[in-house]
Amino acid sequence: MNNNFIKYLYGIADNSLILGQRLGELTGHAPSLEVDIALTNISLDLFGQVRSYFQYAAQLSEDDITEDDLAFLRTEREYLNVLLVEQPNTDFAYTIARQFLFDHFHMLLMTEMQKSKDETLVAIAKKSIKEVSYHKRFSSDWIKRLGDGTEESKQRIQKAVNDLWRFTDELFHTTEADEAMIKEGIAVDVKMLKDVYYKNVNEVLETATLEVPELKYFQKGGKEGIHSEHMGFLLNDMQYMQRTYPGMKW
Amino acid sequence: MSEKEVKNLEEIFEAKIARDEKIEPKDWMPEKYRKTHIRQMSQHAHSEIVGMLPEGNWISRAPSLRRKVALLAKVQDEAGHGLYLYSATETLGISRDELYEQLHSGKAKYSSIFNYPTITWADIGAIGWLVDGAAIINQVPLCSTSFGPYARAMVRVCKEESFHQRQGYEIMLTLCNGTEEQKQMAQDALNRWWWPSLMMLGPTDDASTHTEQSMKWKLKRKTNDELRQQFIDQTVPQADILGITVPDEDLKWNEETGHYDFGEINWDEFWQVVKGHGPCNKERLQTRVNAWENGEWVRDAALAYAEKQSERKVKQAI
Amino acid sequence: MENKKEWPLWEIFVRSKNGLEHRHFGSLHATDAEMALENARDVYTRRSEGVSIWVVESSNITASNPDHNGELFEPAQDKVYRHPTFYDLPDEVKHM
Numbered sequence: 001m002n003n004n005f006i007k008y009l010y011g012i013a014d015n016s017l018i019l020g021q022r023l024g025e026l027t028g029h030a031p032s033l034e035v036d037i038a039l040t041n042i043s044l045d046l047f048g049q050v051r052s053y054f055q056y057a058a059q060l061s062e063d064d065i066t067e068d069d070l071a072f073l074r075t076e077r078e079y080l081n082v083l084l085v086e087q088p089n090t091d092f093a094y095t096i097a098r099q100f101l102f103d104h105f106h107m108l109l110m111t112e113m114q115k116s117k118d119e120t121l122v123a124i125a126k127k128s129i130k131e132v133s134y135h136k137r138f139s140s141d142w143i144k145r146l147g148d149g150t151e152e153s154k155q156r157i158q159k160a161v162n163d164l165w166r167f168t169d170e171l172f173h174t175t176e177a178d179e180a181m182i183k184e185g186i187a188v189d190v191k192m193l194k195d196v197y198y199k200n201v202n203e204v205l206e207t208a209t210l211e212v213p214e215l216k217y218f219q220k221g222g223k224e225g226i227h228s229e230h231m232g233f234l235l236n237d238m239q240y241m242q243r244t245y246p247g248m249k250w
Numbered sequence: 251m252s253e254k255e256v257k258n259l260e261e262i263f264e265a266k267i268a269r270d271e272k273i274e275p276k277d278w279m280p281e282k283y284r285k286t287h288i289r290q291m292s293q294h295a296h297s298e299i300v301g302m303l304p305e306g307n308w309i310s311r312a313p314s315l316r317r318k319v320a321l322l323a324k325v326q327d328e329a330g331h332g333l334y335l336y337s338a339t340e341t342l343g344i345s346r347d348e349l350y351e352q353l354h355s356g357k358a359k360y361s362s363i364f365n366y367p368t369i370t371w372a373d374i375g376a377i378g379w380l381v382d383g384a385a386i387i388n389q390v391p392l393c394s395t396s397f398g399p400y401a402r403a404m405v406r407v408c409k410e411e412s413f414h415q416r417q418g419y420e421i422m423l424t425l426c427n428g429t430e431e432q433k434q435m436a437q438d439a440l441n442r443w444w445w446p447s448l449m450m451l452g453p454t455d456d457a458s459t460h461t462e463q464s465m466k467w468k469l470k471r472k473t474n475d476e477l478r479q480q481f482i483d484q485t486v487p488q489a490d491i492l493g494i495t496v497p498d499e500d501l502k503w504n505e506e507t508g509h510y511d512f513g514e515i516n517w518d519e520f521w522q523v524v525k526g527h528g529p530c531n532k533e534r535l536q537t538r539v540n541a542w543e544n545g546e547w548v549r550d551a552a553l554a555y556a557e558k559q560s561e562r563k564v565k566q567a568i
Numbered sequence: 569m570e571n572k573k574e575w576p577l578w579e580i581f582v583r584s585k586n587g588l589e590h591r592h593f594g595s596l597h598a599t600d601a602e603m604a605l606e607n608a609r610d611v612y613t614r615r616s617e618g619v620s621i622w623v624v625e626s627s628n629i630t631a632s633n634p635d636h637n638g639e640l641f642e643p644a645q646d647k648v649y650r651h652p653t654f655y656d657l658p659d660e661v662k663h664m
Contacts, residue, residue: 022413024318027325028302029537031545032575034596034607040326041610044398047319054315092548138606145599147557149551156547186334217405241371248428249420250313250371330611337595340577346597347574403594410615433570553573556599 004123006057006175008187010070011223012109013053014081018231020046021238022089023030031092038138042099045131051126056151072242076235077225080175084167086222086231090160093146093153097160100139104201105171106132106194115170117185147208154209161205162213169218171197178223267467275341283467287397288342289358290469292349295335296360298328299353300534305370305377307322313371320417321374327414331407331552338399354539362520363450365528372432372439378418379488380447384481386415388451391471402565419488426491426492433494440489441497448512449520451478457517480509577626578604580611582618590622598623 023043030036054067068235084102089095110132113125172194174182181187202212221227241250259278266273275278276474302325307326312318335344349357362383368374389411392404425436452458452474464470472480482501489496500513522528575597581590593612598604603616604606613616648654658663 021310024322027309027322027540028306029300029327029544031548033329033336034598034603034606034611035545035548036325036329036611037333037606037614040322040329041614044319044322044326047315047322051315064508071315072313092545112404141602141606145552145555146548149553149555150547152547153551155555171334237310240311245313245429246433248432250317250424250428274634276631326614330614333596333611334594337577340595345574406594549575552599552603553575556603559600 002060002062004177004180005186006060006151007175008181009057009060010078011052011080011175011178013070014044014059015080015085015102015106016053017050018081018234019085019098020044020050021234022085022087022098025097025199026095028211039095042135042138044051045128045135049124049128049131052127056120056124068242072239075225076231079227079231079235080225081222082167082170083219083222083228084164084171086228086234087164087167088230091156093156093160094164096139096142097157097164099135100143100204101164101168101201102171103132103136103139104204105193105197107136108197109188109190112188112193116188121186143204143210144208146225147205147210157208158210161210165213165215166217166219168197169203170220170222173220173223174219175223265468267396270394271397272401273344274398280558284342286463286469287400287465288339288344291335291339291342292344293359293361295349296331296358297364297418298332298335300364300538302328302332303534304364304366304530305374307368307369308374311371312374317421324378324414324417327410330410334403334406338403341399341557350542354535354542356526357534359524361450363530365534366442367447367530370435370439372422372435373443375418375421375425375436376439376443378414378416378472379422380418380443380485381450382411382415382418383485384442384447384450384551385473386411387461387477387481392469394468394471396468412517420493421494436492439493440494440503444497445515445519448478448481448515449517449523451481453517453520479509482512486510575599577622578608579626579629580604580608581622581624582608582612584617585619590620593617595626601625653662
């Protein structure tokens with residue numbers, strides 16, 4: 001069971017890790033100082049969650065490992081985040097669309113995780129849900145501002161939503177490890193969240209006067225460790241110190 | 251207003267400052283006071299904002315999760331401090347957009363130190379230890395400066411900044427207790443950041459044009475040279491604890507004066523950087539301009555949305 | 569500067585945990601009250617400084633004119649009978 005549990009934790013933690021990393025790239029570059037501070041806050045929340053998950057995973061593991069080994073020393077194929085969160089900060093519209101599409105999922109996930117049989121996960125979910133509901137408010141508000149703002153902003157955010165939509169289906173896929181943990185009553189069965197997710201997301205898009213994309217084909221792979229080409233460069237940055245100076249303390 | 255009336259107002263004004271009373275935005279103030287404050291406060295704000303960039307350069311590469319969140323929080327604080335200071339400057343009747351315009355056009359200056367590159371992780375330690383150390387020495391006296399909004403902003407800034415220097419020193423300490431390679435990294439960072447940190451405290455007193463007036467208005471409590479001496483006196487023992495060497499052959503404790511004697515500062519380099527020819531001047535400014543220009547459509551959209559919303563509210567009310 | 573519109577300025581008041589009244593913390597820019605509240609949360613309560621936030625658009629604040637400080641505030645200075653120390657009581661009287 002331990003192996004499946006750890007893999008399940010990777011999946012959830014890596015989403016926060018990689019999205020936090022992406023947001024961290026924006027510190028100092030946002031459209032206004034106020035927005036800069038807000039994006040960094042979200043990044044900090046996500047990294048806080050990552051540390052809780054990884055400290056727990058390290059504790060469950062039979063090997064002598066730390067949160068940093070998990071964050072920085074796996075190979076690309078061992079990161080199990082969804083493709084959505086690794087997509088680059090193409091512009092503010094992409095940043096917001098990515099955040100929005102993830103936050104609505106994250107909120108449902110944290111809500112359900114509070115019912116897990118695992119006490120630690122329940123505790124993490126209870127703490128995270130307050131953060132995540134703020135993220136969701138922030139990104140949904142910005143979807144509305146951009147959607148119902150100017151002609152240019154509407155075009156840009158619509159394009160970002162359209163482009164990122166193909167990554168949303170993967171949020172509701174489960175791996176073998178996930179299924180095993182669902183049976184144990186520990187993992188959330190994300191398949192069950194799909195309908196309410198699209199209902200919530202579509203509602204906001206409609207309020208924002210945006211069109212809900214209609215897509216037949218979706219991308220997947222992240223959850224099995226098969227990532228987009230962006231991922232290698234992201235890891236290159238993130239793992240730079242650990243790879244260049246192996247085994248040192250910082 | 252007659253000359254006599256103005257002179258009278260000026261006397262009341264100076265007396266107020268001498269009594270340690272605060273000048274508030276709506277109070278009468280000499281035009282020169284207003285201009286000087288806009289210049290110094292916005293320069294201070296710009297330094298915070300540009301100062302985010304050299305450290306932000308290492309957020310994505312921070313070597314541990316603990317270091318990463320600490321660095322993120324620190325750079326975020328700098329955004330906050332920039333914001334407090336811009337807001338305080340705005341009380342003098344200039345908008346944040348105008349202040350940005352001055353920065354982007356190169357008219358306004360910011361601290362010369364941020365035009366040096368951060369090329370190793372140790373630079374993040376050195377900046378926290380030395381640059382924030384020098385900044386604190388500069389800033390603490392400003393908590394009791396004469397202009398109320400500036401003094402209040404500085405109280406907040408100083409309170410929040412106390413963790414920055416400790417964070418930097420802890421990074422240096424970890425490196426110096428680490429492998430030989432890490433210790434060398436720390437030494438190399440000290441070598442590169444020491445002299446720019448001394449320069450950061452400003453030109454020598456005989457070359458500084460603003461000191462006397464600034465003293466009177468409590469924009470300054472000590473001269474640049476006094477601040478520099480204070481910085482050196484408190485930093486050298488900290489370097490000793492780290493076990494790394496300050497890159498100054500003339501540095502020596504002077505029993506008689508009770509201070510460290512130190513070597514000649516390369517002021518040519520300082521003026522070169524101030525005039526825009528430091529290693530990263532162009533990149534820093536371009537990055538700020540890009541962020542601002544790329545964000546324009548976002549800011550416009552938010553305004554347009556707010557206008558539409560308030561129109562809708564009015565319609566509903568009717 | 570060409571005729572660019574800036575996000576309006578808002579004044580931020582925060583009530584801290586200890587039950588004291590809302591205090592002026594500073595200002596920031598936002599396009600509407602909702603955004604001002606969100607920004608205030610991120611800018612002014614990063615270190616859990618507060619439990620309640622008020623935001624007021626700066627242009628809605630009417631401030632007293634310092635030129636009138638004499639007529640506004642000085643007349644109160646000689647009304648010493650408003651302060652408890654005005655009244656002489658023997659030392660034996662306790663709890664008063």
